[in-house]
Amino acid sequence: MVDFTVKENKMLGEKYYMFKHKTGLDVYVFPKKMTTSYALFATRYGAVDNRFKLSDDKDFTSVPDGIAHFLEHKMFECEGGVDAFELYAKTGANANAYTSNTMTAYLFSCTEKFYESLEILLNFVTHPYFTEETVRKEQGIIGQEIRMYDDHPGARLEKGLLNALYKKNKMRIDVAGTVESIAEITADVLYKCYNTFYNLNNMVLVVCGDVDVEETNEICDKVLKVAPKQTVIRDYEDDDEPTEVSKKKRV
Amino acid sequence: MITKFADIADGVKLNYIETDKFKTNYISFNFMAPLDKERSCLNALLCPVIMRGTEKYPTQSSINKRLQYLYSGEIAARNDKAGEYQVFGLKANMLDNRYTRGTDVTDGMTDILCELIFRPHLENGIFAQSYVEGEKINLIDAIDAEINNKTKYSMLRLNEEMFRSEVFGISKYGTKEQVEKITSAELYGAYRYALERYKIEIYFVGQCDFEKVKEKFASYFKDIKRDVIPLQDANVVLSSSGVKEVVDIEAVNQGKLCLGFRTGCTPKEDNYYLLQLFSEVYGGSPTSKLFMNVREKMSLCYYCRSVISQRSGSMTVASGIEVKNKKIAEDEIIAQLDAIKRCEITDEELESAKKSLKNGYMQIYDSAESMETWSMFRSIGESKCLSPVEECKKVDSATASDIANIASKMTLDTVYFLKGEEKNG
Numbered sequence: 004m005v006d007f008t009v010k011e012n013k014m015l016g017e018k019y020y021m022f023k024h025k026t027g028l029d030v031y032v033f034p035k036k037m038t039t040s041y042a043l044f045a046t047r048y049g050a051v052d053n054r055f056k057l058s059d060d061k062d063f064t065s066v067p068d069g070i071a072h073f074l075e076h077k078m079f080e081c082e083g084g085v086d087a088f089e090l091y092a093k094t095g096a097n098a099n100a101y102t103s104n105t106m107t108a109y110l111f112s113c114t115e116k117f118y119e120s121l122e123i124l125l126n127f128v129t130h131p132y133f134t135e136e137t138v139r140k141e142q143g144i145i146g147q148e149i150r151m152y153d154d155h156p157g158a159r160l161e162k163g164l165l166n167a168l169y170k171k172n173k174m175r176i177d178v179a180g181t182v183e184s185i186a187e188i189t190a191d192v193l194y195k196c197y198n199t200f201y202n203l204n205n206m207v208l209v210v211c212g213d214v215d216v217e218e219t220n221e222i223c224d225k226v227l228k229v230a231p232k233q234t235v236i237r238d239y240e241d242d243d244e245p246t247e248v249s250k251k252k253r254v
Numbered sequence: 255m256i257t258k259f260a261d262i263a264d265g266v267k268l269n270y271i272e273t274d275k276f277k278t279n280y281i282s283f284n285f286m287a288p289l290d291k292e293r294s295c296l297n298a299l300l301c302p303v304i305m306r307g308t309e310k311y312p313t314q315s316s317i318n319k320r321l322q323y324l325y326s327g328e329i330a331a332r333n334d335k336a337g338e339y340q341v342f343g344l345k346a347n348m349l350d351n352r353y354t355r356g357t358d359v360t361d362g363m364t365d366i367l368c369e370l371i372f373r374p375h376l377e378n379g380i381f382a383q384s385y386v387e388g389e390k391i392n393l394i395d396a397i398d399a400e401i402n403n404k405t406k407y408s409m410l411r412l413n414e415e416m417f418r419s420e421v422f423g424i425s426k427y428g429t430k431e432q433v434e435k436i437t438s439a440e441l442y443g444a445y446r447y448a449l450e451r452y453k454i455e456i457y458f459v460g461q462c463d464f465e466k467v468k469e470k471f472a473s474y475f476k477d478i479k480r481d482v483i484p485l486q487d488a489n490v491v492l493s494s495s496g497v498k499e500v501v502d503i504e505a506v507n508q509g510k511l512c513l514g515f516r517t518g519c520t521p522k523e524d525n526y527y528l529l530q531l532f533s534e535v536y537g538g539s540p541t542s543k544l545f546m547n548v549r550e551k552m553s554l555c556y557y558c559r560s561v562i563s564q565r566s567g568s569m570t571v572a573s574g575i576e577v578k579n580k581k582i583a584e585d586e587i588i589a590q591l592d593a594i595k596r597c598e599i600t601d602e603e604l605e606s607a608k609k610s611l612k613n614g615y616m617q618i619y620d621s622a623e624s625m626e627t628w629s630m631f632r633s634i635g636e637s638k639c640l641s642p643v644e645e646c647k648k649v650d651s652a653t654a655s656d657i658a659n660i661a662s663k664m665t666l667d668t669v670y671f672l673k674g675e676e677k678n679g
Contacts, residue, residue: 014353015277036275038619086550088540092602095609097617098540114616143553150508151556151574154404 005220007032020216026227027204032219033211040117040212044128045108047207048200050180051173051239052105055199058234066196067187069145069180072102074193076141077133078109087127096120102178117214118222125208125226131197135190142185149179163253170249171241203230255629255641260468263475265482266454270464271625279350279360279460280622282332283371284343284630286453286485289335289421295428296444297342299386299393299436301331304445305344306385307375308366317366324362325349329370335426336631337521337565338488344370345623350460360462364470372449372474380442390433397427401504404672405557408510409572412670415500416514421488422566451483455630459622485634490520490567494667502672509577510672513587515569517562518663525660526632527611527648529562529569532660534607535599536560536591537571541606543590548573554583565634569664577673584669597658604654611649615642 011018020032049071056063079087079100091098096113098120109128113120152158162177169175179185210219257272287297311317321327327348334341348363375382401407417423427433458467494516519525530538537544537560548558558573575583618624619642633639640648 039617089602089606092539092541092606092609095606095613097610097613112613112617114613140550140553144549144556147508147554147574147576148556150576151405153507156402 005217007216022216022220024203024208024220024223024227025229026223027202027230027232028223028227029207030219030223031207031209032214032216033209034214035212037212038114039112040114040210040214041110041112042117042121042124042208042210043108043110044124044208045106045206046201047105047205048107048196049103049105050176050178052200052237053173053176054238054240056236056238057199058236063236063238064195066192067180068176068184069178070185070188070192070196071107071200072179073141073145073185073188074196075100075102075107075109076145077138077193078128078131080133080137081127081130082132087123090123090127091120094120094123096123098124104174104176104178117210117212118218121210121219121222122226125222128201129203129227131194131201133190133193138188138190138193142188145179145185146182149182149185152179167250167253168248169241169244171244173239173241175249199235202233202235203227204232205235255625255639258464260464262456262468262472263454263478264480265452266456266471266475266480268456268458268468268471269629270462270467271457271459271622271629272461273459273622273625274461275620276460276622277350277353278347278622279363279458279462280345280347280626281364281367281459282343282345282455282457282626283367284332284341284455284457285448286455286634287340287342287448288483288485289338289340289424289426291424293444294340294424294426295393295432296436296441297340297448298333298427299389299433299441300445300448301333301342301344302389302392303381303385303441304370304374305329305331306389307382308369309373309375310369311366312375317370320362320366324357324359324366325354327359327363327366329363329367333426336634337563338421339485339565339634340426341630341634347622360460361466364467368470368474374445376442380438381445383438386436386438386441390436393427393433394430397425397430397433404504404506404508404510405572405574408512408670408672409561409570411500411502411672412512412514412570412668415498415670416568416668417566420491420566422563422568449478450480453482453485457626457630459626487521487565491516492518492520492567493663494665497666498668500668500670502670503675504672506672506674508574509580509674510670511573511575511580511583512670512672513571513584513666514668514670515571515591515664516667517564517567517569517660518665519564519567519660521565521567524638526564527645528652528656528660529564531607531611531649531652532594532657533560533562533569534611535603535657536594536661539607539610541603541610543593543603544571544573544587547590548583548586552582552586554579554586558583558587568667580671580673588666591661591664594658594661595664597654599654599657604652604657608649608652612646615646615649618642 007020007022054065094116096111098111100109166175258270329346544558555573560571
């Protein structure tokens with residue numbers, strides 16, 4: 004039995020459970036009478052976190068722009084040359100992931116074999132595996148993703164606006180980085196970012212649909228290992244962010 | 255999928271999909287028009303104009319006030335193209351009565367919907383000039399904005415080029431020049447024409463008193479003389495008569511490559527699930543041949559996918575690439591199709607394609623609008639519509655050679671390429 008809290012709204016007929024798994028992970032369970040079930044596994048790590056250290060480290064580490072998003076792509080690679088999509092293909096789940104300025108999330112939706120897919124999700128996100136060679140290959144793919152958004156007026160506007168609003172705050176950094184910045188990414192730096200931020204104490208799991216709190220806990224027990232307690236210090240370098248906008252006009 | 259239906263006037267059908275899954279109800283009122291070069295612009299403009307005011311609520315702000323009172327009910331215009339048909343009308347979403355402490359929101363929203371459609375605000379017997387002119391500007395903006403999304407734009411251009419002499423190539427907006435010329439009197443004529451001549455499909459998804467909704471819609475049709483144009487499936491060109499090459503040059507960074515194929519199948523054949531299953535194997539998922547090879551193995555692109563259009567008997571493969579890689583990407587796209595033609599499909603590929611397709615089908619049941627769209631667009635013209643569950647059963651029985659057989663009928667028709675000016679590479 005897992006020790007959970009329930010929040011319920013009787014009028015809406017909705018409730019959810021939350022518990023802290025023994026490994027340090029926060030888990031939220033939303034049972035719903037839908038055909039589709041969903042799971043989302045996320046870490047508090049995004050494009051703004053490009054300078055950091057653990058409390059025991061002497062110095063801060065600075066990493067290239069776009070690395071959180073790059074790591075998201077590379078997490079899909081698993082040991083033995085398979086990728087997570089191939090594993091999901093056996094359960095029929097529809098999987099995806101996204102990176103924002105402040106978080107990275109891995110998700111899937113499915114209409115059957117939910118717990119099998121959940122096992123795949125928890126497994127591949129907690130087992131990084133990539134080499135210098137596969138990192139180089141990804142540079143071509145993400146390069147095209149960046150170029151695609153370069154031709155997209157909406158994306159350009161948002162990027163330009165954040166860039167013009169802030170002088171120092173890291174919201175000004177584009178989530179995907181630039182073709183030049185991602186060229187600097189190596190497997191070593193990716194592992195460093197992974198070990199810093201993909202710690203279960205810094206992560207959250209949300210499941211929704213035809214799901215059960217006990218069964219979800221059992222899958223967590225099966226796949227996850229207790230995460231070492233560590234304190235991450237993030238340096239946003241924006242202490243002296245001016246209160247006025249950085250550029251009034253940008254064309 | 256449909257719980258109940260009723261013919262409420264000549265060529266007017268009310269369909270009820272009963273479910274208590276959602277907290278909201280969904281109603282749509284749809285004109286099913288044959289896609290027509292002269293009329294598509296009028297049909298595109300019609301619903302935005304009738305949404306501007308009714309006899310009872312002559313201004314947008316008075317409509318909005320009423321909608322807000324009804325727990326912020328939403329009404330939107332639709333204008334979709336489905337092969338040789340143009341489906342346009344209004345759709346409404348509203349909170350179900352079990353959450354509204356006594357207010358009959360369903361009834362109130364059905365009233366507004368009927369008011370908008372049957373009792374529009376008129377001046378001198380035609381639509382208000384200012385409303386028509388205002389919406390013409392919005393429609394022209396929408397036409398001008400098509401180029402902003404390069405992925406969609408390139409597919410649209412392919413469609414236009416490939417179906418130059420076929421009905422499928424007609425724009426659902428019409429052209430800018432056509433829209434500019436529309437007068438209020440002409441649009442009012444098109445409105446009467448729509449009410450009298452087009453087949454009409456009304457959908458209610460959620461929970462309602464079916465008889466009451468039926469009576470309400472039926473009462474509005476009492477004073478309309480209907481003379482319905484029968485819908486007929488268009489002829490589909492079965493195979494390509496030689497590859498057309500089209501290149502556009504615009505200010506873009508990334509090259510957009512779109513390949514248009516003739517599928518060799520007509521919508522009359524009951525093989526929609528096979529076309530979709532083929533597309534899953536070829537370029538419909540992250541384990542498909544196009545994704546695994548053009549993207550993962552060759553690092554040429556971020557996306558490379560295939561999309562089937564059953565009604566026009568076509569398939570599009572779309573990808574965003576470096577301009578210099580056009581030939582190599584195109585060759586690989588064709589090579590992967592040839593592999594399927596030779597039945598080079600592993601058991602894993604077949605099984606994962608089936609699972610992925612069935613997953614997509616079953617998810618239809620989780621959205622009111624998806625159920626409506628599935629039912630309405632799949633039963634258009636002469637086609638018959640199976641439910642997603644029934645389609646899943648057929649998917650289960652498909653074999654690799656069924657897929658190879660589908661692939662073997664595919665012929666390349668048009669290659670469209672959107673690229674930047676030479677100096678950018």
